[in-house]
Amino acid sequence: MTSLHLALTIDAHDPARLADFWAGILPLPGPDTQVGLRFAQSDGQRVGPNRVHLHVTSTSLEDQEATVAAALQLGGSHLDVGQLPEEGHIVLADPEGNEFCVIEPGSSFLAGCGRLGELACDGTRAVGLFWAEALGWPLVWDENEETAIQSPYGGTKVAWGGPPVAPKRGRNRQRFDLTVIDGDLAVEADQLVGLGATWLDEAADGAVELADPDGNEFRLGRGRR
Structure with missing residues (x-):
């Protein structure tokens, strides 16, 4: 597959405030190997625990x-x-x-991963x-x-804790955001569906929304180097 850039989009009632918070905790934009964070305006209410939480290293x-004091x-x-x-x-x-x-x-698992060491996922x-x-990323565990x-x-690891997985209730407020780099978005979307994703919708800007095999929504959009 074509190179895909991964970021995590977080819905927020006040995206600017949340961006300022994480900028105070992490080196943003950070190195190329640090998974990016994006903040989207949303008035929706959170239902149940998030399926993703961040691990910040020390x-x-x-x-x-x-x-901790800064946070x-x-x-x-x-x-x-x-x-x-x-x-x-x-x-x-x-x-x-x-x-x-x-x-x-001293965490051996997160050694060398950078400040944003891990996206820990359910x-x-x-x-x-x-x-x-x-993503074309190897399994490291x-x-x-x-x-x-x-x-x-x-850089940042992405991990899944295995079963039991809490039931999904409503749209996730944290979602993976993929950018197609120098490739054809439609072809990439078809390949992701072939791997087990489900097509959900198409946005006005041409991006598409899909769901992974656990039902988590994610966005696939165009980008440039």
């Missing part, structure tokens, strides 16, 4: 503490999802309630295999129904 305990100052908050006191990561929510974790230093092994094929992929050039 270089030291002081760096982890500084990242709280920018409007984030602590979040209790049942984590144990002895666990080293710190669970937070951004100003619109989207969960993310600040990972303690999903099946099948959807991990689909995205590996769709495939055990006990859990999968993870990473660009051949390194």
